[in-house]
Amino acid sequence: MPPILTDFSNAYPNVDVEILTGTRRFSLAQREADIAFRTVPFDTADVIQRRLFTLDYGVYIAQEAADPECGDGTGCRLITPSARHFPDIAWLLESFPHARPVLRSNNCIVQGRMCRQGVGIAVLPCVVGNQIPGTRRLELPTSPPGRDVWMGYHRDLRRLERFRAFISTISNHLTDATA
Known part of the structure; x- marks a missing residue:
């Protein structure tokens, strides 16, 4: 996340970003967060989600x-x-x-x-x-399974310009990482 946040903050210096971490799942439906990243898929209606990558x-x-x-x-x-x-x-x-x-x-x-x-x-x-x-x-005969990282946000936010810009910044980083 640091490179993504750096690029976004440089491109949009007037947008405040707050990062909350924890083991509690913040509710996107109740607007406890605008966007969330999890290692399990979202199961709430009205949440748009995307699997971003697998964490090794x-x-x-x-x-x-x-x-x-x-x-x-x-x-x-x-x-x-x-x-x-x-x-x-x-x-x-x-x-x-x-x-x-x-x-x-x-x-x-x-x-x-x-x-x-x-x-x-x-x-x-x-x-x-x-x-x-x-x-x-350790070099072992098999490796532990990875975890998929999911991004989710409430569908009502998808038309906000600053939000779309943030999603675009994430997508650009993921495209660059796989290229």
């Missing part, structure tokens, strides 16, 4: 930690998100069935930093995990 995930450990044995995990500890219903977490638990979950957090930066401290193995978005010094991505 990898398995990370502290730089100096020994490689765990995939398919076992005996003696290993796991760092997981607070929510356990994501397929990448099920993959982690299946890949290291004898590892013990020791820390849960709803923040992937916290998960990555605890991984760096040697607390355990974490499944992180690659764009996050690859940026955390002191961690390394």
Whole structure:
């Protein structure tokens, strides 16, 4: 998002942008947000949605930690998100069935930093995990499943010029990234 927001802010300096993050799903129908990004599709009437891309995930450990044995995990500890219903977490638990979950957090930066401290193995978005010094991505026979990122907005906003400009900025970045 930072490159998208930078381009948009430079092109439209008089438009204020507010970013809210959290685990709570903001209601587009009740105008709690103009636009939302989620890792699950929207299920509300009057919401226009688009799958933007798939977020790749990898398995990370502290730089100096020994490689765990995939398919076992005996003696290993796991760092997981607070929510356990994501397929990448099920993959982690299946890949290291004898590892013990020791820390849960709803923040992937916290998960990555605890991984760096040697607390355990974490499944992180690659764009996050690859940026955390002191961690390394494990080369395993299979990779955890990615998550699709969805953008949604209430259909009443589709004719607003500044909103269409923002959507266009997002589309331009996605087109450039796949070219």
